[in-house]
Amino acid sequence: MRRYGVAVDIVLAVAGIALDVLVSFESWGVPSAPAWLGLTLSVLVGGAMGFVRRWPGPVSFYLSGQLVLTDQLGAYTVNSVQILVPIALGALAYQSRWRWIAPAALCGAGATALNIADPGVAFTTPGWFYSAAAALVPVIVGRYLRGSEGRLPEGEAQGFGPDVLLAGGGVALSVLGTWREWHTGGLPVSVNGLLVVLAGLSLGVVRRMPGMVFLIQALILLVADSYAMKAADTLQGMLMVTVAVFAMRASWGWTGVVYLAACGVTALTLVDHPSQVTAWRAFLLMTMVATPVVIGRYLRGRRLAAELERTMTREAEKHIAARMRADRLAERERIARDVHDIVAHHVGAMVLRAGAAQYALPPGPVADALADIRATGHQVLEDLRGLLNVLRDPDPPDDLPLAEPADLVVDAVERMTAAGLRIKLDLDPKTAHAPLVVSTSAARIVQEALTNVLKHAGPGTDVEVRLALERRRLVVEVDNGPPAAPPAGLPSSGQGIPGMRERAAALGGTLIARPRPGGGWSLIATLPLGDTPPGPLLGDSCRITRTMGERR
DSSP: OHHHHHHHHHHHHHHHHHHHHHHHGGGTTBTTBOHHHHHHHHHHHHGGGGGTTTOHHHHHHHHHHHHHHHHHHTOTHHHHHHHHHHHHHHHHHHHSOHHHHHHHHHHHHHHHHHHHOOTTSOOOHHHHHHHHHHHHHHHHHHHHHHSOTTOOOGGGOOOSHHHHHHHHHHHHHHHHHHGGGTTSSSSOHHHHHHHHHHHHHGGGGTTTOHHHHHHHHHHHHHHHHHHOGGGHHHHHHHHHHHHHHHHHHSOHHHHHHHHHHHHHHHHHHHOSSGGGOOHHHHHHHHHHHHHHHHHHHHHHHHHHHHHHHHHHHHHHHHHHHHHHHHHHHHHHHHHHHHIIIIIIHHHHHHHHHHHHHHHHSOSSHHHHHHHHHHHHHHHHHHHHHHHHHHHHOSSOOTTSOOOOHHHHHHHHHHHHHHTTOEEEEEEOGGGGGSBHHHHHHHHHHHHHHHHHHHHHTOTTOEEEEEEEEOSSEEEEEEEEOSOSSOOOOOOOOSOHHHHHHHHHHHTTOEEEEEEOTTSSEEEEEEEEOTTSOBOOSOSOSSOEEEEEOOOO
């Protein structure tokens, strides 16, 4: 960025020198202005523009002094300095504060007045007006560009369709309203046409830069009033449109400045002689220019009111969402408290009693069963603890470790094998490509299905568990034979199969559970893979076939 800034400074310096050379080189070589002196003045004057970005204040004072000096020397360089002084003042107004702008503008206006004043001739009102305008106009432009006044809000800046329509409509209006007058006046037809087309095209950017468009159209209107007076009427209407757009975008302060400027430009175009100025005509002129200002301010108020309403609506929606979230969190907290006080208490007591009974009995099948009950109870408490954490904190960090679905399946098979089931596990290697959410649901279905087999068929029952990918679906099959012994009739909530069916339906799948002809039950769950990203069901890449719990 630093190199880029230096390059810009060099370009500005070269442009300033080139401007002075083009303006004054014809005077080089005369006895009063030798070529070396003209080139030196060009470098001293134009080269200062290379520092205008970094030190606009000193450059403004320096050029004002050069304007007085070259005017006293009678050098043609004074014409280029008169152009560079407003540029430096505009850069100063864009970057600095009023405590620097005001004295620099006064110096620039004074130097301009000395330049245009002729010795022995009284200084006229137009001379004072020009001197003040030469310093005031660039300051106003610089301050306008410094702020965000009149700029199109970011939310409305999308798309160039309205800009293209405005530009096309502006060109059509300006051309159709003025083309008969292009051959009149002192300017060539091509120049008149170019100015009119430029005025129409400027409407294409009026939404984004209404202030700059106002300056362009005001200058074109003044030129048209001087050389093609009848064409000025159409351009005056376009200027009023720009004033309305500016009033809709800018604050009251800048709107007042543009209103006064528009009144001045309109007066210059409508009044041919000072004797025509009357109080009534001045009132009508000010009212005419005030009309687009009032329309623009009204539209601005409507737009701000709509934005305020949208903001209030968004805030209300956020407030409602926050209240709903707070209510949900309170309900989850109540559920977590009840689960902790009731379920965890009873499971903890069961684990303690099973542990005490295990150590009170000699080693054997009963002690092993109590150890399994104790281990299962500990696992239930761990799962409850995780569930309670989720209930109390519904937005856990993303980097929390998640249990692998493969571990869930293997753990369920091992626990149910230890409880007495004879399980044969068959995993297709293609299941490694199943999405994580699908494979996790499949693992939970396997857990619940094996739990149901243990409850309703009892230990010693043969069970076959199969997981495979078929036609973009993960198929889970759990088949068990008839009970090896009369079941113990363990308590059941009756929510096992409905819960598994809901889990499958949540993924767009199905679950069928029905009795087998020869005894036992068959459960088939079909889970579509969908468009979720793949996640491994098992880390192994080969088919896993296990037979567990076989009796010797």
